[in-house]
Amino acid sequence: MKKIINEAKELNKKYNFFVTINEKAIKGIPIAVKDNICTKGILTTAGSKILHNYYPVFNATVIEKLKGCSVIGKTTMDEFGFGTFSINSAYGIPKNPHDLTRSCGGSSGGSAGYIAASKYSKFAIGQSTGGSITCPAAFCGVVGLTPTYGLVSRYGLIDFANSLDKIGVLAKTVDDASSCLKMIAGYDQKDSTSVDVKLKTKTTKNLKIGIPKEYFEHTDKKIVEKIFKLLDDSGIKYQEVSLPHTKYAVSAYYIIALCEASTNLAKFCGLRYGLSSNPEGKGFNEYFTEIRSKGFGEEAKRRILLGTYARMAGYRDQYYLKAMKVRTLIIKDFKKAFKKVDILVAPSMPTIAPKFTEIKKLTPLQHYAYDILTVAPNLAGIPQLSVPIGTMDKMPIGLQLLSDHFREDYILSFGKEVERWKK
Amino acid sequence: MEKIKIGIETHVQLNTKTKLFCGCSMKDINSVSENSRCCPTCLGMPGSKPRVNKGAIDAAIKVALALNCDVLSEMYFSRKTYFYPDMSKNFQITQYEVPLAKDGKLEIIDFEGKVKKIGIERIHLEEDPAKLQHVGGDISTANYTLIDYNRSGIPLIEIVTKPEFSHPKEVRRFLKKLVMILEYLDVYVPGDLSLKSDLNISIDGRERVEIKNVTGAIDAEKALQLEIVRQKGAIMRGEKIERETRAWLPGKNITISLRKKETENDYGYIFEPDLTKIEISKKWILEMKNKIPELPHHKFERYQKEFDISPELINSIIDDFYLAEFYEKCVKKEDPKLVATWVNILKKILYYNKKSFKEAEITSDIFLKLLKMIKRGEITDLGAEMILREITFNQQEFDKISKKYVKTDDIASIIDGVIKENKEAVFDYKSGNEKVMQFLIGQVIRKSNRTVDAKTAKRLLEEKL
Numbered sequence: 001m002k003k004i005i006n007e008a009k010e011l012n013k014k015y016n017f018f019v020t021i022n023e024k025a026i027k028g029i030p031i032a033v034k035d036n037i038c039t040k041g042i043l044t045t046a047g048s049k050i051l052h053n054y055y056p057v058f059n060a061t062v063i064e065k066l067k068g069c070s071v072i073g074k075t076t077m078d079e080f081g082f083g084t085f086s087i088n089s090a091y092g093i094p095k096n097p098h099d100l101t102r103s104c105g106g107s108s109g110g111s112a113g114y115i116a117a118s119k120y121s122k123f124a125i126g127q128s129t130g131g132s133i134t135c136p137a138a139f140c141g142v143v144g145l146t147p148t149y150g151l152v153s154r155y156g157l158i159d160f161a162n163s164l165d166k167i168g169v170l171a172k173t174v175d176d177a178s179s180c181l182k183m184i185a186g187y188d189q190k191d192s193t194s195v196d197v198k199l200k201t202k203t204t205k206n207l208k209i210g211i212p213k214e215y216f217e218h219t220d221k222k223i224v225e226k227i228f229k230l231l232d233d234s235g236i237k238y239q240e241v242s243l244p245h246t247k248y249a250v251s252a253y254y255i256i257a258l259c260e261a262s263t264n265l266a267k268f269c270g271l272r273y274g275l276s277s278n279p280e281g282k283g284f285n286e287y288f289t290e291i292r293s294k295g296f297g298e299e300a301k302r303r304i305l306l307g308t309y310a311r312m313a314g315y316r317d318q319y320y321l322k323a324m325k326v327r328t329l330i331i332k333d334f335k336k337a338f339k340k341v342d343i344l345v346a347p348s349m350p351t352i353a354p355k356f357t358e359i360k361k362l363t364p365l366q367h368y369a370y371d372i373l374t375v376a377p378n379l380a381g382i383p384q385l386s387v388p389i390g391t392m393d394k395m396p397i398g399l400q401l402l403s404d405h406f407r408e409d410y411i412l413s414f415g416k417e418v419e420r421w422k423k
Numbered sequence: 424m425e426k427i428k429i430g431i432e433t434h435v436q437l438n439t440k441t442k443l444f445c446g447c448s449m450k451d452i453n454s455v456s457e458n459s460r461c462c463p464t465c466l467g468m469p470g471s472k473p474r475v476n477k478g479a480i481d482a483a484i485k486v487a488l489a490l491n492c493d494v495l496s497e498m499y500f501s502r503k504t505y506f507y508p509d510m511s512k513n514f515q516i517t518q519y520e521v522p523l524a525k526d527g528k529l530e531i532i533d534f535e536g537k538v539k540k541i542g543i544e545r546i547h548l549e550e551d552p553a554k555l556q557h558v559g560g561d562i563s564t565a566n567y568t569l570i571d572y573n574r575s576g577i578p579l580i581e582i583v584t585k586p587e588f589s590h591p592k593e594v595r596r597f598l599k600k601l602v603m604i605l606e607y608l609d610v611y612v613p614g615d616l617s618l619k620s621d622l623n624i625s626i627d628g629r630e631r632v633e634i635k636n637v638t639g640a641i642d643a644e645k646a647l648q649l650e651i652v653r654q655k656g657a658i659m660r661g662e663k664i665e666r667e668t669r670a671w672l673p674g675k676n677i678t679i680s681l682r683k684k685e686t687e688n689d690y691g692y693i694f695e696p697d698l699t700k701i702e703i704s705k706k707w708i709l710e711m712k713n714k715i716p717e718l719p720h721h722k723f724e725r726y727q728k729e730f731d732i733s734p735e736l737i738n739s740i741i742d743d744f745y746l747a748e749f750y751e752k753c754v755k756k757e758d759p760k761l762v763a764t765w766v767n768i769l770k771k772i773l774y775y776n777k778k779s780f781k782e783a784e785i786t787s788d789i790f791l792k793l794l795k796m797i798k799r800g801e802i803t804d805l806g807a808e809m810i811l812r813e814i815t816f817n818q819q820e821f822d823k824i825s826k827k828y829v830k831t832d833d834i835a836s837i838i839d840g841v842i843k844e845n846k847e848a849v850f851d852y853k854s855g856n857e858k859v860m861q862f863l864i865g866q867v868i869r870k871s872n873r874t875v876d877a878k879t880a881k882r883l884l885e886e887k888l
Contacts, residue, residue, distance in 0.1 A: 038470040051469065058463055060470060156470040162696035192474050192698050259693050263502045266513035267467045271570075283563070284508045308504075311691040320693060 004030045004120045008073055016092040017114040018073040019045055025070035032114050032124040035074040036081060038156040039063055042071060046158040047079040049090040050268045050275045050295030060156020062125060062167050062184045075110025079297045081129050081160040083107050084370045085359050088299040096140060098395055102353040105139035111170045112136030123171035123180040129160045130253050131374025133168045137386040138348035138398025145169045145177040148405045149381030150195035153188030161260035164378055174415040200409035207414055209238040210341030214246040218372055219350045222392055227347060227399060230389055234421050241340060243333040246376050252326035253375035254368055255310050259320050262307025331380045338404040343414050347373060348386040348398030377402050385411040390423030428625045429594055429647060430586030434579045436617040437482045437610050443550045443578035444473030457571040465576035467511030472697050479578035482610040483523050483548045484711040486580055489604050489718060490543050492527030494708050500695035508568060509552040511575050517549035519692045531597050534590035541597055542585035551577040591647035598640035603719045607744045622647055626654055630666040634678055637671045646671045650678060722747060730759040739767050746770060746780040752787045757794055765794060768808060772815050789818045802828050803876040830874045838883050841866045852888060
């Protein structure tokens with residue numbers, strides 16, 4: 001364990017994967033956990049300054065379920081999960097182990113980067129709202145498993161958007177991801193959205209593969225070519241399918257996610273925990289404003305404003321309620337596709353990990369557009385697996401596999417096949 | 424006469440075993456020390472999640488059915504967001520688009536004495552915020568404010584009526600009847616803060632004024648009466664009635680303006696994403712229907728048919744569910760009229776001690792024994808009342824206590840004693856001052872420890888003098 005802690009410290013100096021390294025961890029399987037998951041007595045910041053001193057009084061259910069594991073550290077992330085590149089963090093930006101000038105992706109950037117760089121750790125805990133596992137898995141060249149919504153308890157997760165948040169795994173291999181998921185999956189009465197379904201992991205062969213054409217339209221041509229070459233080389237059969245509402249997914253996702261996020265973040269006001277100041281002589285509004293102005297980063301503020309606007313009287317119908325309807329249509333798209341095929345195969349991200357200098361030039365809207373391939377599966381709550389399929393310009397590429405709700409067995413089975421492909 | 428339209432929104436704290444969204448116990452919650460009944464969920468700690476207390480839904484369904492509402496088959500919770508220090512999450516989990524129940528009614532006697540139906544718009548379930556204690560002033564002037572999270576997450580039901588009241592008196596009657604129904608349903612703990620109403624009033628089609636947070640039925644009537652007076656005065660002075668929200672200051676019996684229309688909050692409702700849709704089956708509703716006891720208005724009608732007692736006595740008895748239960752047990756073995764008279768006296772004793780029947784100790788066996796003694800003439804009515812006062816909270820002592828009041832054989836010596844000790848009064852009486860007789864009768868009753876009644880005392884005194 002000492003070896004592992006020392007490695008984590010060394011890696012942290014170079015790559016900044018951790019907000020906190022827990023030197024008290026002494027035995028068991030080492031596990032790094034995204035910093036928005038509550039760990040009793042271990043600093044939990046969700047990447048935000050507003051929680052710079054927050055030591056939870058209880059463990060998240062996943063932490064309780066990780067029997068025989070020791071939390072070795074809390075990984076860097078975009079503040080509350082608000083980002084695609086882990087650059088919106090109050091605790092430094094994690095750097096891609098394949099190229100220090102590039103992003104790890106986000107928002108579970110620290111967890112993915114650490115798994116890519118560590119010689120010892122086989123899996124880490126991440127969390128996805130709109131692609132925060134698939135994105136950094138693809139950019140760092142590791143496996144990313146986002147389970148079906150409801151399969152893993154969210155109790156103890158610091159909410160971004162409750163109807164979308166899923167705790168999942170970043171791992172070296174599909175088998176590692178699968179064995180970690182086995183530990184954390186399961187019904188939990190403390191989370192009302194938890195579903196009492198047994199996790200399926202049995203290997204299944206001869207799965208029917210579908211290619212959703214909309215997912216290749218906005219992707220780097222070289223990545224598209226590589227995917228089709230691999231598919232053809234492997235000799236498997238596949239058919240084209242269409243998910244026609246994909247083009248509305250980014251808008252619907254950001255409206256729903258930010259409406260929920262703006263209410264979730266209301267609780268951070270400097271009253272019982274987190275950042276505080278001397279309230280003397282201040283009215284409560286003045287005090288709350290002071291704490292929130294100081295404690296939230298720019299992206300968090302932007303998202304609170306957008307989310308609050310979209311649920312205001314007069315806009316609520318045309319934004320929030322309409323986005324909910326779009327979400328239903330997107331689910332229907334997937335349900336229809338899964339009548340024809342067992343698995344959908346698509347690029348994980350539209351490009352390789354961008355350089356920090358490139359990210360700086362992006363507008364917020366271009367930022368959000370990066371999520372085009374991951375938000376629809378997240379809106380639908382279906383399981384997703386991102387598997388590395390080699391490199392382009394020396395940077396990793398990921399292939400994402402999607403299946404119907406609670407059909408983790410399909411993507412895990414096919415994921416293992418993909419791992420065996422000659423890249 | 425002016426045309427008055429009043430609609431009310433009443434919040435009732437339910438008496439469930441635990442809070443609405445967490446496992447915190449509600450036992451004696453209003454008397455335990457501050458912040459001793461809270462957990463990560465009701466404190467709004469990051470990562471905590473709500474889970475719904477089914478008992479609160481049970482209670483809300485019972486209320487909805489008792490108020491003749493349609494219970495909807497699907498139930499959703501929503502987030503109502505606003506920043507205030509009593510809100511642990513700065514949003515309240517409540518119900519918005521889809522309430523628990525709607526379209527009910529409750530019959531009352533209107534201000535002209537006629538039966539009137541008041542429509543119930545909707546009933547929904549929500550959580551109570553924490554309690555604020557402003558030290559050294561109100562929220563804007565206090566030196567500091569203390570927060571007690573024991574109240575955070577207590578289940579509330581909100582009952583919204585249609586604007587169908589036309590007099591403050593009707594509101595009082597509605598709330599009194601509502602409280603009685605809630606007590607019959609055993610979903611409510613009577614207490615200082617457990618029933619609060621927001622009152623909406625509009626006179627002669629003018630703008631609507633809302634009076635927020637009025638506790639109880641009597642204050643609601645008072646606040647509305649004063650609001651009518653205030654508005655009439657304003658109109659006489661040529662002022663315009665504006666749409667506004669006012670606060671009721673109970674001790675001072677005045678209302679003050681809180682905010683005008685343009686600053687009304689926008690709560691930005693969204694569905695509560697941590698809770699799933701709850702299906703309320705016909706079976707569940709039926710199960711709750713079967714748990715509803717005979718309600719007070721039905722009891723009243725039945726008593727009128729079955730027992731030959733006055734409407735006043737009926738009302739007095741059925742006012743307390745458990746007292747009515749006691750009455751019904753006793754009349755199986757004793758004359759309903761006699762029982763009613765003495766149950767009413769028992770109620771006065773309880774009222775004097777500020778207790779409900781549930782807190783009394785007396786059983787029907789002992790009570791019936793007492794009635795037998797009265798019937799047999801072993802004790803006077805006065806003596807019986809004295810016994811009842813002593814045994815209501817201490818019935819084991821019945822035999823010992825009742826003995827003290829059994830009629831004495833030796834009335835003659837008591838009469839003689841009184842005459843001897845009150846020579847002056849006797850002299851006055853003999854001189855023609857008949858008023859003194861009342862004094863002498865009182866002396867005899869006292870000296871006999873109430874075993875002699877006034878009539879007998881008067882007869883014997885007159886004989887002797």
